[in-house]
Amino acid sequence: MNRQENNVWYEKPKEPLKTWESIEKWCREKHYFEKRVNMRTHRWIFRGERTEEDSKALRTKIEKSFDDYDVAMEKKEEYEKRLIRLFQRKAALYLDHEPDKDDMLEWLAVMQHYGAPTRLMDWTYSFYIAVYFALAENAEGGVVWAFDASSANDPMQIESKIPKVSRFNKLVMKFEQRDDVLGIRGEGDKLKDLAIICYLIENPFPLAYAVNPFRLNERLTVQQGLFLLAGDSRVAFKENLRNHFDNNTEELKKNLHRIEIKSKPRDRNNILRKLRDMNITNEALFPGLEGFAKSVGEYLAYPEIL
16 A cells, blocks of 8 residues: 555644544544434444554554565465464463463463464454553654544454355254353354454454453452454455455445544643543553552653542
């Protein structure tokens, strides 16, 4: 993609946002907190990142690893499966509890949690948590991505793209047979999610799909987190997004916003202070000593509390 193309695949403010007031104003104008606008139900999700050039923005960990190690296109599908297998074989050495062997979504979530390369990308339902991740460790500012997940959270949308007679039908039957007695796990199509993910690992094609494992870990819970799954890990996540909207750039722009935040130190400190008042700090988002230790330095943004 050339620079001209990069400028049109998302919507953004005319200027970087600099203050808490400008952040809240943009959020209100885009109706990020309202689920139904103009007869359409929206479900916005968010991701905070460092400010990067477009070629390095919105990349999954496995996409970064493939780039870093110069993995050939024809090897990517095979190597992804081998990485998953390697993790599953050795995880018992470190985990107190292992996911069910066929629960591929939970396995990928555990891999993602501990930093292994996967086709998952971390997002959050909280706009303010994304703002925090964009700014907390980035003194010069960061970027918040906003994506309308209502276009990517319906398993029927994915099914419509899969051949009627295929391995997918067998996978659906297999997981439905493993449902619990009361059918609780089957609610919300969680079992169908497992079939979709297994199918996409075997038969990749580009799309974006919003998912969460049935069993949530502590970090997903406190960060109000979820994942966007790349349907095809062999290509860039941005290509998965483009194909999800059938390469309709205008439609993608309606559903994807890029909000750059570039504040002076005093304004950044004020933003972090406002977020702390919402209990959004490293200590809250990363339970344990490591999160607390990281949060200690944040007090320099609001020294009056010291």
